[in-house]
Amino acid sequence: MKTSTIFLIEIYTSRMIIVFLGVFFLFTCETEEEIELQSLPLPETKKGPPPTANAGVDQEINYPENSVRLDGSNSFDSIGIISYNWKGIDESDVNLTIYNGDNSFALATGLDQGTHLFELSVMNRSKLIDKDTVQVVVHGPEFCEGIERTAISAELIKIGTLSEVRDGISIATAGGKLFFAGGWSNLKNNFSNEINVFDISGQSWELAKLRIARGGITSVVNGNKVFFAGGAISDGWDASFFDDIDIYDLESKSMSFARLSTDGAGMAGAAIGDKVLFAGGYNYASNIDRNRRVDIFNLTSGEWTQASLKNPKSGGHVAVSVGSKAYFAGGSESSDNIDVYDNTTDIWSSETMYESKTNLTGILLDSKIYWASGSTKNWTKSPVVEIYDTNSSESTVTCLSQATGWHKAVLHEGKIVFISSGILDIYNPENGAWYYSQLPANITEAISVNDTAYIITSENGQMLINKLKLD
Numbered sequence: 001m002k003t004s005t006i007f008l009i010e011i012y013t014s015r016m017i018i019v020f021l022g023v024f025f026l027f028t029c030e031t032e033e034e035i036e037l038q039s040l041p042l043p044e045t046k047k048g049p050p051p052t053a054n055a056g057v058d059q060e061i062n063y064p065e066n067s068v069r070l071d072g073s074n075s076f077d078s079i080g081i082i083s084y085n086w087k088g089i090d091e092s093d094v095n096l097t098i099y100n101g102d103n104s105f106a107l108a109t110g111l112d113q114g115t116h117l118f119e120l121s122v123m124n125r126s127k128l129i130d131k132d133t134v135q136v137v138v139h140g141p142e143f144c145e146g147i148e149r150t151a152i153s154a155e156l157i158k159i160g161t162l163s164e165v166r167d168g169i170s171i172a173t174a175g176g177k178l179f180f181a182g183g184w185s186n187l188k189n190n191f192s193n194e195i196n197v198f199d200i201s202g203q204s205w206e207l208a209k210l211r212i213a214r215g216g217i218t219s220v221v222n223g224n225k226v227f228f229a230g231g232a233i234s235d236g237w238d239a240s241f242f243d244d245i246d247i248y249d250l251e252s253k254s255m256s257f258a259r260l261s262t263d264g265a266g267m268a269g270a271a272i273g274d275k276v277l278f279a280g281g282y283n284y285a286s287n288i289d290r291n292r293r294v295d296i297f298n299l300t301s302g303e304w305t306q307a308s309l310k311n312p313k314s315g316g317h318v319a320v321s322v323g324s325k326a327y328f329a330g331g332s333e334s335s336d337n338i339d340v341y342d343n344t345t346d347i348w349s350s351e352t353m354y355e356s357k358t359n360l361t362g363i364l365l366d367s368k369i370y371w372a373s374g375s376t377k378n379w380t381k382s383p384v385v386e387i388y389d390t391n392s393s394e395s396t397v398t399c400l401s402q403a404t405g406w407h408k409a410v411l412h413e414g415k416i417v418f419i420s421s422g423i424l425d426i427y428n429p430e431n432g433a434w435y436y437s438q439l440p441a442n443i444t445e446a447i448s449v450n451d452t453a454y455i456i457t458s459e460n461g462q463m464l465i466n467k468l469k470l471d
Contacts (some may be wrong), residue, residue: 001386002277021125035109038216046206049125050128051076053130054075054078054120055073055118055134058135059135059136060137060138061106061138061229062140062142063138063382063383064112066070066111067109067110068108069105069107070108070110070134071317072086072096073104073112075104075130076126077154080125082124082125083121086098086101088116088118092115093111093116094174095378096109097110107341111136115136115137116135116136118135119132120133120134132247133240141383142397144398147261147398148433148434149434151437152471153470153471154469154470155468155469155470157467158464158465159454159465159466160198160467161462161463163462164185164199165464166182166344167184167186167215168184169181169182169215169217169463170217170231171219172221172292172447173448174250174448176450177197178198178454179195179248180195180196181196181210181251182210182215182228182231182260186461187461190244190250191214191233193209194210195209195248197248206253207299210246211246212244214231215231216266218267218278223250223298223299224447225250226248226424227245227246227247227269227276228248229244229267229278230243230278230281231244235381235435238453241265241283244257244259245259251470258297261295261306263283263393266280266281268317269319270320270321272341273324275296275343276296277296277319279294279309279328280293280294280312280313280331281293281315282315291313292332293306293308293309293311294308294341297337309379310348311331313331313339314333315332316374317332317335318361320363322364326344327369329460330356331358331381332359335358336355338351338353342361352394354397355376355382356376357375357386359406361408363411368389368390372385372400372407373406373407384400401423401425404420405451408420408445409448410448410453410468412468412470414429415429423438424436440461441466444457444458453467453468
């Protein structure tokens with residue numbers, strides 16, 4: 001029985017007319033009657049106009065500022081707004097967090113350099129919805145505005161091919177050779193124990209073997225020895241870490257072995273004097289110990305010793321050696337701390353970077369260290385290049401053309417080339433000039449040999465070794 005319809009029942013007899021209005025039960029008359037049913041629809045409810053969403057005015061900020069207040073308070077509805085909803089439109093904003101997104105005022109944080117769009121959706125009591133957008137532009141640091149970048153052409157000249165692509169491969173150079181160690185083999189669907197040695201001048205290959213197949217190895221070269229330390233394997237669920245150190249001798253082309261004081265991956269390695277150092281890193285079982293640990297090997301005495309970092313560095317940090325000192329900077333804890341080891345005095349000290357960051361790159365040229373790229377403590381991608389003078393202990397800052405959170409830095413013909421996803425920022429330290437170029441290639445690694453950059457790309461299941469050419 002439907003109660004949303006009004007029925008009109010008219011019963012005609014010779015003596016009376018009876019009219020029933022309302023809901024009725026169907027019945028049968030024994031007398032001569034005529035029953036006529038007519039359906040009368042209910043009047044429609046008037047909903048009124050939809051609300052008007054107003055996401056506020058477009059905004060502009062400068063890095064390192066990475067948050068804005070979103071203002072939807074000027075949204076309007078005659079019968080009242082019952083809900084607000086803010087969201088980011090760009091799916092690439094992986095670091096974006098919106099606080100109080102169901103209010104007229106919200107806070108958007110984690111904004112990287114670039115343009116961001118936000119959508120405000122409002123609903124009134126009649127469940128009608130309206131939407132509006134606002135744009136937020138995050139510029140580079142103010143001190144980098146106005147930097148001119150001259151476009152130049154870049155070319156990759158292929159000189160060798162590794163027959164398989166390996167993720168998490170470790171790369172090193174010594175004696176005019178390139179070393180490719182371990183990593184996950186996409187071809188074999190397993191971790192590799194191979195050390196592929198490429199002779200640049202002869203463009204020929206040699207093969208050595210790790211004792212245990214693994215990825216995430218830290219490579220360090222000192223004298224005629226190449227050290228491949230630590231590493232891990234994973235099946236996607238569980239991970240195993242290793243304390244193994246495989247040591248390749250350039251003269252005898254033989255392998256020897258040693259062990260770290262504790263297993264781990266993600267360490268930063270440095271060579272200084274007659275020592276090699278493996279600092280920080282992580283493992284799931286004893287991470288608190290590994291992320292402060294420094295294993296030091298003395299090539300002269302053949303002895304291992306340990307030291308401790310001032311601050312934990314569980315990966316994402318980088319090591320640079322200058323004279324008698326080794327500098328360990330940044331880390332996944334987004335520290336601005338630099339732990340400095342002096343090989344002459346055997347003393348550790350500490351210095352501070354311009355900003356806290358992880359996944360940075362570091363490179364030395366003419367007694368100056370260039371700390372560049374990476375992400376800050378709130379995972380905002382940084383375009384900042386800090387130029388640290390090791391003689392004066394003073395820093396200046398400049399900027400990359402964009403913030404990607406990940407760069408490789410290599411030396412090439414007296415210049416520094418910062419590489420990320422095919423984009424090249426080239427810095428000339430003699431005059432402070434910046435140059436810009438772009439490559440279409442899928443760049444996976446980069447390394448310098450005798451002031452020449454070699455770029456490793458992946459193509460059709462192979463890793464290509466390319467010599468960089470700049471015009």
